[in-house]
Amino acid sequence: MSKTKNNKAWFLVLPVFALVAFSAIIPLMTVVNYSLQDIFDASTRYFVGIEWYQMILNDSRLQDSLLRQFIFSGCVLLIEIPLGILVALMMPKAGKWSVVCLLVLSLPLLVPLNVVGTIWQIFGRADIGLFGWALNSLGIDYNYAANPMDAWFTVLLMDVWHWTSLIALLSFSGLRAIPDAYYQAASIDRASNWAIFRFIQLPKLKSVLLIGVLLRFMDSFMIYTEPFVLTGGGPGNSTTFLSQSLTKMAIGQFDIGPAGAFSIIYFLIILLVSWLFYTAMTHNDNK
Amino acid sequence: MNIKKTLGLSTYIVFLLLPIYWLLVMSFKSNQEILGSLSFWPETFTFANYMTIFTDASWYMGYVNSIYYVSLNMVITLLVALPAAYAFSRFRFMGDKHLFFWLLTNRMSPPAVFLLPFFQLYSSVGLFDTHIGVALAHCLFNVPLAVWILEGFMSGVPKEIDETAYIDGYTFPRFFVKIFIPLIRSGIGVTAFFCFMFSWVELLLARTLTSVDAKPIAAVMTRTVSASGIDWGVLAAAGVLTILPGVLVIWFVRNHVAKGFALGRV
Incomplete structure (x- = not known):
């Protein structure tokens, strides 16, 4: 659509700008401020330049949690995106059952993060939870509180349970918006199911999936509450992701200088990766 | 093929519902x-777990607080995001692309x-422990998303509609409320759904910015863990009650979900 040039449109954007600037620019500047100084109390502070940044980048605990974070977000995307599309393809296209499916799928999305943690905390316990009990009676030694791999697996499963529906709902409405004519043309050409998916459905889903991928990446990269409720980041540090390392540092130990530097690095990583996804998925559009 | 589909879908739905069922039981x-x-x-x-919650003000006020700030957030977000999304979808202006990205x-x-x-900021301006805070x-995270979603829907509405309305003598505010908003109803429904979702499930900020008066239910729930162990029954009941408002919201937007979730972008 051709847009008219009109600088008065700024007046329409102004409320958003003011609101977000209040909650974003001032705190962000405060964080930058922290990250460059060594603060003892309100009147004693020294400018230390990039010292905190160097310290954070060389801290092995944080490198570990960064690595864990990347593996986690990668797994989340690799499982949830294909599974979400698959679920969307299996859903009935119209009628009563379609509505029922939509309602059930939306249900996990609206469960508060800490309740998701609680649900799986209960569900995974070997003594009172169905899931833990079932696994253990199958002879699998499953205990998320003691075994790091199990804790990791539970957090991942929890995230899949919570957010796959988002991808499924986005894909489902994307699929419904494809006109019948496309399918008719495909059946005249005797296209296989795979060809229909690869050359009709997937390209049409791209713009919706872009939003889904970005949202899932950002949110999984910021995950805090679920592992915190489940095991408090343990056992050991196995489920301590970036957000939790950060809050531990900022509020637990009150090292606000390093925490500030950490925040900026954290933010830049998310920005960079989101930008990469965005460019990779849209670079064909403008050709 | 169809049996396979139904079977696959049923498995997935059982996977979704089983943990919730377990909590409910x-x-x-x-x-x-x-x-x-x-x-x-x-x-x-026994209803004893639910009675504990409904007879104790510090318990049920948690729900009231949460619902209160989530609704406030939805209203504020929609009020500021609607005009901004219109500006982004219809006009080019100085710095528009940069602003959108920012x-x-x-x-x-x-x-x-x-x-x-x-x-620190909210304490210094007196917004600490208030719902509006x-x-x-x-x-911070809902407005950008709302602008992004709404912009997609608005770009789907032909520009000729705006022009015709102006020729017919509509002023901008009247056109916007009477003609434009009804056209993107699904979009607004889905945006509200997203705002509700992300605000309702968030705990970290809500917990940090409140202490007593505006304490969200998610923070109140930590009370079930005490020296004598975890009160599982009450914890489960509280969890079930946090799911109910979500169920209501889904029920209200159910007719918009199928169409609206494409976010106007297909």
Whole structure:
């Protein structure tokens, strides 16, 4: 659509700008401020330049949690995106059952993060939870509180349970918006199911999936509450992701200088990766 | 093929519902029964866990607080995002692309980053422990998303409609409210759904910015963990009650979900 040039449109954007600037620019500047100084109390502070940044980048605990974070977000995307599309393809296209499916799928999305943690905390316990009990009676030694791999697996499963529906709902409405004519043309050409998916459905889903991928990446990269409720980041540090390392540092130990530097690095990583996804998925559009 | 599809879908739905079912069953059991044995159905059906919550103001006020700031957040977000999304979808203006990108970067900033500065900023301007404070803080990630979603829907409405309305003598505010908003109803429904979702499930900011008066239910729930162990029954009942408002919201937007979730972008 051709847009008219009109600088008065700024007046329409102004409320958003003011609101977000209040909650974003001032705190962000405060964080930058922290990250460059060594603060003892309100009147004693020294400018230390990039010292905190160097310290954070060389801290092995944080490198570990960064690595864990990347593996986690990668797994989340690799499982949830294909599974979400698959679920969307299996859903009935119209009628009563379609509505029922939509309602059930939306249900996990609206469960508060800490309740998701609680649900799986209960569900995974070997003594009172169905899931833990079932696994253990199958002879699998499953205990998320003691075994790091199990804790990791539970957090991942929890995230899949919570957010796959988002991808499924986005894909489902994307699929419904494809006109019948496309399918008719495909059946005249005797296209296989795979060809229909690869050359009709997937390209049409791209713009919706872009939003889904970005949202899932950002949110999984910021995950805090679920592992915190489940095991408090343990056992050991196995489920301590970036957000939790950060809050531990900022509020637990009150090292606000390093925490500030950490925040900026954290933010830049998310920005960079989101930008990469965005460019990779849209670079064909403008050709 | 169709049987395979139904089977696959049913498996997935069972996977979604089973944990919730387990929570629901547990909320009707007494603690002795929960810890005693594993059963699919409560042997002695009890409402005691729910009574604990409904008779204690510090419990049920948690729900009131949460619903209050989430609604505030939805209203504020929609009020500011609607005109802004219109501007982005219809006009080119100085710095529009940069502004749009900057807005989106705020969706990408982890709440954990802003925890401490938020606390200081909101304390110094007297917004600490108020509902409006939490609602404003949640605007940080909801407003950019709302602008992004609404912009997609508005770009789907032909520009000729605006022009015709102006020729017919509509002023901008009247056109916007009477003609434009009804046209993107699904979009607004889905945006509201997203705002509700992300604000309702968020805990970190809500917990940090409140202490007593605006304490969200998610923070109240930590009370069930005490020296004598975890009160599983009450915890389960509280969990079930946090799911109910979501169910209501889904029910209201159910007719918009199928169409609206494409976000106007297909």
